[in-house]
Amino acid sequence: MTSQTTPRHFLRDDDLTAAEQALVLQRALELKAAPFSRRPLEGPRTVSVVFDKPTLRTQVSFAGAITGLGGHPLVVDGNLAQIGSRESIDDTARILGRQSAAIVWRTHGQDRIEEMAAHAGVPVVNALTDDFHPCQILADLLTVLEHKGSLAGLTLGYVGDGANNMAHSYLLGCALAGLHVRIGTPDAHQPSPAILARATEIAAAQGGSVLVTDDPSATVDGVDVVVTDTWVSMGMEGEKGDRQGAQSPFVPFAVTEALMASAATDAIFLHCLPAYRGFEVEAAVIDGPQSVVWDEAENRLHAQKALLSFLLEGA
Numbered sequence: 001m002t003s004q005t006t007p008r009h010f011l012r013d014d015d016l017t018a019a020e021q022a023l024v025l026q027r028a029l030e031l032k033a034a035p036f037s038r039r040p041l042e043g044p045r046t047v048s049v050v051f052d053k054p055t056l057r058t059q060v061s062f063a064g065a066i067t068g069l070g071g072h073p074l075v076v077d078g079n080l081a082q083i084g085s086r087e088s089i090d091d092t093a094r095i096l097g098r099q100s101a102a103i104v105w106r107t108h109g110q111d112r113i114e115e116m117a118a119h120a121g122v123p124v125v126n127a128l129t130d131d132f133h134p135c136q137i138l139a140d141l142l143t144v145l146e147h148k149g150s151l152a153g154l155t156l157g158y159v160g161d162g163a164n165n166m167a168h169s170y171l172l173g174c175a176l177a178g179l180h181v182r183i184g185t186p187d188a189h190q191p192s193p194a195i196l197a198r199a200t201e202i203a204a205a206q207g208g209s210v211l212v213t214d215d216p217s218a219t220v221d222g223v224d225v226v227v228t229d230t231w232v233s234m235g236m237e238g239e240k241g242d243r244q245g246a247q248s249p250f251v252p253f254a255v256t257e258a259l260m261a262s263a264a265t266d267a268i269f270l271h272c273l274p275a276y277r278g279f280e281v282e283a284a285v286i287d288g289p290q291s292v293v294w295d296e297a298e299n300r301l302h303a304q305k306a307l308l309s310f311l312l313e314g315a
Contacts, residue, residue: 041071052078061300137173152178171199184219
C-alpha cells in the first residue's frame with residue numbers, strides 16, 4: 001500500500017534545497033565508508049526500477065544501492081511494459097506505488113515522470129529524462145567534493161551540447177552547491193531559457209554564478225573542473241553524422257590536451273559516460289592523470305544510496 005504522507009520526489013536537481021543537497025552528499029560519504037550503516041529497505045522492500053532508455057551505470061548503481069539499503073531492486077523493461085501506450089502512466093503509477101517503496105524511472109519526456117510522481121504515492125526518482133539527469137550530478141558533485149575537499153566557490157566548465165539534459169542539470173545542481181558554472185556551447189545549442197533563468201536565480205542565492213558562452217577557451221580558462229558529454233544524446237542518433245562529422249559545430253568544443261591545459265593545473269576531468277574518444281574528448285585526457293571518470297561512475301552507487309535513504313528516511 002502507498003504511504004499516507006506526501007512523498008518527496010527527486011525529478012529535477014532543484015527538488016532539493018541547498019541544505020538538503022549538502023546533507024545527501026555528506027550521507028553519501030558516510031555510506032561509502034560504511035556501506036550497510038543505513039537499512040531503510042530492510043525486509044526486503046521492493047523498489048521498482050523502470051527503464052525506457054538504454055542503461056548500464058544507472059541499472060548497476062541503483063541495483064547495488066537498493067540492495068545495500070536492504071531492499072530488492074525490481075527491474076522493469078519499460079519498452080516491454082509500454083508505459084503510456086499499452087497502459088496509462090497514472091494507472092501504472094498506482095500499480096507500482098502499491099507494491100514498491102519507491103519508483104526509479106529512466107524515461108523520455110519530463111512530463112512522463114511528473115505524471116508518475118503525481119499518482120504513485122511513493123517517492124519517484126528521475127534516473128534520466130530528456131531534460132535532466134539529476135542523479136548523475138549528485139555523483140559528480142560527490143566526486144568533486146572528494147577530490148577538492150569542498151564545493152562552494154569552485155568553478156566548473158562544461159563544453160559541448162548546452163541544450164541537453166546534462167547541461168541543464170549542471171546548471172541547476174552546481175548552482176545549488178554554490179559553484180561558478182560555465183557552459184561553453186555553439187549558439188545554436190543553448191540551454192533552455194527557463195532553466196538558465198532558474199539556475200541564475202539559485203546561483204545568486206548561493207554565492208555562485210552562471211555563464212553561457214560560445215568560446216570554449218573562455219569556458220575552461222582556470223577552472224577547477226572540466227566536464228563534457230557525448231555530442232549524440234539518446235534519441236539523437238539520426239543526427240550522428242551532423243554532430244560528429246568534420247563540420248560539426250561541436251568540434252571546437254572537444255576536450256583536447258590543449259584545451260585541458262588552459263584549466264587550473266590541478267583541475268579534474270569528468271564525463272558521465274559512455275564516452276566517444278576522438279570526438280568530445282581525446283583519449284589522452286579521459287585516460288590521463290586528471291581524469292576521475294571511474295571514481296565518478298562508482299559514485300553513482302553511493303550518491304543514489306544516499307538519495308534513496310533521504311527520500312525514505314528524511315534528514
